[in-house]
Amino acid sequence: MSSTASTASTTAVPAAPRAARTATGTDTLRLRWGRRLQHGGWFVTPFFVLYGLFVLVPIVRGLYLSFTDANISGDHTSFIGLDNYREALQDDLVWQSLWHSVKFTLWVVPLIVVLALLMALIAHHTVHFKWLWRFCFFAPFLLPSAVVANLWYWLFQPVNGLVNHTLGLDTPWLTQKSTALLASVIATLWWTVGFSFLLYLAALQNIPQHLYEAAELDGANAFQRMIHITVPNLRNITGLVVALQILASLQVYDQVVIMFQFGSGPESSTRTFVQYMIEQGFTSYRVGYASAISMILFIIVAAVALARMWLLRTREEATR
Structure with a gap:
């Protein structure tokens, strides 16, 4: 016991x-x-x-x-499982519009990185009127998308447009399949490059000046200082610019639709993924199918964002 x-x-x-x-x-x-x-x-x-x-x-x-056959009126909605997703994966217009968005992204992202960096270097190293350079480069980004689209719609007119008149061309930019998407790319570059320019300019101002002075004392020229000092110190901001531009370009809609008068361009060459999704929801009244397409876009955008986070974390662990 x-x-x-x-x-x-x-x-x-x-x-x-x-x-x-x-x-x-x-x-x-x-x-x-x-x-x-x-x-x-x-x-x-x-x-x-x-x-x-x-x-x-x-x-x-x-x-x-996305798992229902809902229409825009909301009546007689029934659960249909994965039927919308199966239809989307077999829909040729889904893949065509996705390819247009991807092609737009492949054009815009590299050009924005290069142009924004060049503009930031000009504004950073210029001696006189720095404020004017910065204002001119960033000002277009402040304009609404509708203003930008209508502005470039008139600039690309084949007869009275300023683009053809200045370059001495007679190109039907907005009515020719080979140039329609390119015209929207040019308008987007002019409009959005100011944001990336501002990021690069802030990063350039944070690079220690003594690195350039030491390299100059060692005999490095301007090109060598650019390759071995400027570009490596801008690696993180370049990754951020690329990720942000990919996410924005995949979701392009406003300027492309307005430039082509709410149509899909010549031979549907400018119909983007978001535009096709909105057409299905508000033109064909298939809200369930449009929701399934939007979920596919959500998965693509989330995958890009997660890939960016994984690459950044891997790079940080490698530098420790």
Whole structure:
């Protein structure tokens, strides 16, 4: 009896400290979250509420609709499983519009990286009127997409357009299949390069000046300083610019649609993935099918974003 009591007492002794530690840990966690809410948590609460209402709820709603045959009226909706996704994968217009978006991205991203870097170098190294260079390079980015699209619509007119008049051409930019998408690329470059220019300019200003001075003392010329100092120090910002431009270009819609008068261009050569999705939802009234297409685009964009995060983390671990 005594041995049983002693065994029970020995097993019961650690339970009290364990319970005390658990209670202490719970109280510590509660105090920690209380401090976070006290020191700023309530300030971000409106953001989380709006983010949930206007981002998370529509995503969940769109995911649900992608498994239904919902129409724009919302009547007689029934669950059809993966039928919309099967149809999308077999739809030639889905792949055609996706290829147009990918082609647009392949043109825009490299050109924006090169042009933005050149513009940042000019604005950074120029001696006089730096503010004017920066204003001129960044100002187009402040314009609405409708203004930009209509501006370039008139610039690309075959007879009275400034582009043909200046270059001495007679090219039907907006009515010829081989140049239609290129015209939208040129307009997008002029409009959006200012944002990437600003990122590059900020990164150039953060490169230590003593690196250039030391390289110059060692006899390095301007090109060598560019290759061995400027470009390596801009590697992270270049990765950010590439990722942001890929995400934006894959979702291109406004300027392309407005430039071609809300059509799909000559021989449907400018119909983008987002445009086809909107056509299915608001022209063909197939909300369920349009939701499935939007989910496919969401997966593609999320894959690009996750790939960017993985590459950045891998690079950081390699430099440690």
